[in-house]
Amino acid sequence: xxxxxxxxxxxxxxxxxxxxxxxxxxxxxxxxxxxxxxxxxxxxxxxxxxxxxxxxxxxxxxxxxxxxxxxxxxxxxxxxxxxxxxxxxxxxxxxxxxxxxxxxxxxxxxxxxxxxxxxxxxxxxxxxxxxxxxxxxxxxxxxxxxxxxxxxxxxxxxxxxxxxxxxxxxxxxxxxxxxxxxxxxxxxxxxxxxxxxxxxxxxxxxxxxxxxxxxxxxxxxxxxxxxxxxxxxxxxxxxxxxxxxxxxxxxxxxxxxxxxxxxxxxxxxxxxxxxxxxxxxxxxxxxxxxxxxxxxxxxxxxxxxxxxxxx
Amino acid sequence: xxxxxxxxxxxxxxxxxxxxxxxxxxxxxxxxxxxxxxxxxxxxxxxxxxxxxxxxxxxxxxxxxxxxxxxxxxxxxxxxxxxxxxxxxxxxxxxxxxxxxxxxxxxxxxxxxxxxxxxxxxxxxxxxxxxxxxxxxxxxxxxxxxxxxxxxxxxxxxxxxxxxxxxxxxxxxxxxxxxxxxxxxxxxxxxxxxxxxxxxxxxxxxxxxxxxxxxxxxxxxxxxxxxxxxxxxxxxxxxxxxxxxxxxxxxxxxxxxxxxxxxxxxxxxxxxxx
Numbered sequence: 001x002x003x004x005x006x007x008x009x010x011x012x013x014x015x016x017x018x019x020x021x022x023x024x025x026x027x028x029x030x031x032x033x034x035x036x037x038x039x040x041x042x043x044x045x046x047x048x049x050x051x052x053x054x055x056x057x058x059x060x061x062x063x064x065x066x067x068x069x070x071x072x073x074x075x076x077x078x079x080x081x082x083x084x085x086x087x088x089x090x091x092x093x094x095x096x097x098x099x100x101x102x103x104x105x106x107x108x109x110x111x112x113x114x115x116x117x118x119x120x121x122x123x124x125x126x127x128x129x130x131x132x133x134x135x136x137x138x139x140x141x142x143x144x145x146x147x148x149x150x151x152x153x154x155x156x157x158x159x160x161x162x163x164x165x166x167x168x169x170x171x172x173x174x175x176x177x178x179x180x181x182x183x184x185x186x187x188x189x190x191x192x193x194x195x196x197x198x199x200x201x202x203x204x205x206x207x208x209x210x211x212x213x214x215x216x217x218x219x220x221x222x223x224x225x226x227x228x229x230x231x232x233x234x235x236x237x238x239x240x241x242x243x244x245x246x247x248x249x250x251x252x253x254x255x256x257x258x259x260x261x262x263x264x265x266x267x268x269x270x271x272x273x274x275x276x277x278x279x280x281x282x283x284x285x286x287x288x289x290x291x292x293x294x295x296x297x298x299x300x301x302x303x304x305x306x307x308x309x310x311x
Numbered sequence: 312x313x314x315x316x317x318x319x320x321x322x323x324x325x326x327x328x329x330x331x332x333x334x335x336x337x338x339x340x341x342x343x344x345x346x347x348x349x350x351x352x353x354x355x356x357x358x359x360x361x362x363x364x365x366x367x368x369x370x371x372x373x374x375x376x377x378x379x380x381x382x383x384x385x386x387x388x389x390x391x392x393x394x395x396x397x398x399x400x401x402x403x404x405x406x407x408x409x410x411x412x413x414x415x416x417x418x419x420x421x422x423x424x425x426x427x428x429x430x431x432x433x434x435x436x437x438x439x440x441x442x443x444x445x446x447x448x449x450x451x452x453x454x455x456x457x458x459x460x461x462x463x464x465x466x467x468x469x470x471x472x473x474x475x476x477x478x479x480x481x482x483x484x485x486x487x488x489x490x491x492x493x494x495x496x497x498x499x500x501x502x503x504x505x506x507x508x509x510x511x512x513x514x515x516x517x518x519x520x521x522x523x524x525x526x527x528x529x530x531x532x533x534x535x536x537x538x539x540x541x542x543x544x545x546x547x548x549x550x551x552x553x554x555x556x557x558x559x560x561x562x563x564x565x566x567x568x569x570x571x572x573x574x575x576x577x578x579x580x581x582x583x584x585x
Contacts, residue, residue, distance in 0.1 A: 055577050055581060056577065056581060056582065057578060075440050075442070078438060078439060078440045081438070083435065083438040085431070085435050087431040089430060089431045089436075090430060090432060091325070091329055091426075091430060092430055093328075093332035093333065094328060103436075105316060105321045106318055106321055106436075106440065107439055107440065108316055108440070110316075150435065
């Protein structure tokens with residue numbers, strides 16, 4: 001078992017009525033890491049998260065949270081874990097404060113501790129003035145903020161966030177993103193289930209592309225590079241030169257491909273751009289190119305995700 | 312243990328707070344209590360305030376029926392016919408007090424569970440360290456206690472009004488019966504537990520509170536039968552019958568509790584409840 005990991009799993013699987021929902025998940029997530037769990041609807045992301053949060057029992061394999069074994073130390077795990085569910089799941093007839101006090105007390109927080117934490121978080125999310133209002137009258141973004149506070153009130157070491165910005169307007173989503181970075185800076189481990197690839201790319205140290213099992217795991221950059229050859233984009237001043245310059249670039253040692261890609265745009269495949277780009281630029285300038293820009297082509301995580309899911 | 316941090320107590324407080332804000336749950340509690348206490352007390356007051364009414368004159372009951380009733384209650388033989396009839400009719404209404412611990416807890420339990428489903432708050436609740444035993448107990452107590460307390464208070468009020476307005480002999484012979492005191496003591500809590508357990512089990516499979524109430528409401532049928540039996544004189548509650556009925560309800564409670572405990576597993580709630 002990876003005792004150093006905040007979240008670890010070995011061969012984790014779940015069957016529902018004999019059908020596999022999750023298979024053979026191996027994970028080791030370091031303390032303080034933001035880990036993205038990406039996959040299409042019905043891929044088994046929520047089931048995996050529920051197993052790790054000690055809500056449902058694995059059918060196979062093992063998992064540990066902060067060194068505590070899932071299935072053996074479930075109560076202790078639940079005390080160390082914060083969970084933001086897919087929908088806010090608040091009692092709509094109660095006020096924001098009543099909702100949070102209820103959950104805080106279930107986590108064993110004293111009234112004094114709760115009051116301090118409530119004021120801190122409610123002010124952080126601009127909800128302090130609305131704390132006595134019924135949650136039923138809140139916007140979706142406000143409810144999501146209350147649910148996020150609920151997941152963090154007891155200062156959990158590990159936080160599971162299931163689609164934290166689903167349905168939120170960009171401004172609210174931005175607040176949630178900032179807050180995720182803030183809690184990461186406090187050293188908490190974050191397990192982020194999301195469909196939002198831009199969100200995953202910006203927030204996560206590593207991501208797993210998941211469809212019933214982990215298809216690929218790594219940092220967003222590693223994932224992109226594992227799927228797409230590294231390429232340099234060269235923009236030249238004279239579009240008529242591009243065909244000739246493609247031939248020149250193709251002769252640079254180590255070049256995989258070189259092609260014209262639109263007016264004045266050249267794409268050159270280089271296995272090691274850091275080492276090979278100076279030679280490429282020198283060859284092109286030597287051939288009379290007036291270069292305006294040279295940059296590495298950045299494939300998005302979305303392209304990598306779609307590529308992997310389609311595979 | 313500090314009560315304010317006891318999960319059962321915390322859950323009960325939340326349940327009461329949400330029930331008080333649920334118009335349907337609150338209306339059921341208030342209306343059920345008012346109706347079921349209003350009928351017997353209304354009969355007592357009405358028969359005293361309206362001396363010309365057929366009931367107080369002993370009309371509406373033929374001599375043969377009266378004689379058979381007096382055979383069942385020989386100690387009433389010397390009393391005026393109208394007082395006997397008043398006592399019998401009022402006494403026959405006592406099963407209404409057994410409907411309170413059925414209807415109120417059933418409604419509160421159904422709205423509690425279906426309310427959690429509708430707001431999707433169960434997963435967040437289950438993610439806390441609360442045990443499923445405490446969750447079940449907290450839900451059960453919060454739904455059952457208002458019904459039990461309401462039934463006891465209503466019955467107490469009924470006895471207070473009766474002792475003030477009903478002739479002493481009628482009160483002691485027909486109303487203040489050991490069988491009914493025992494029923495209040497034993498059957499009321501057992502019936503409330505039964506209603507709550509039925510409510511929880513039905514709600515686990517239902518998403519519409521009205522549909523759940525229609526199914527769960529079937530538990531009142533035995534009490535309606537008792538009410539009809541009492542009014543028509545076919546059934547008279549005795550101590551042995553009360554003890555037997557309490558034992559039957561407790562046995563049903565035990566069986567239903569086994570089902571409810573199975574239904575209240577974290578995984579079952581998250582993956583099997585509809």
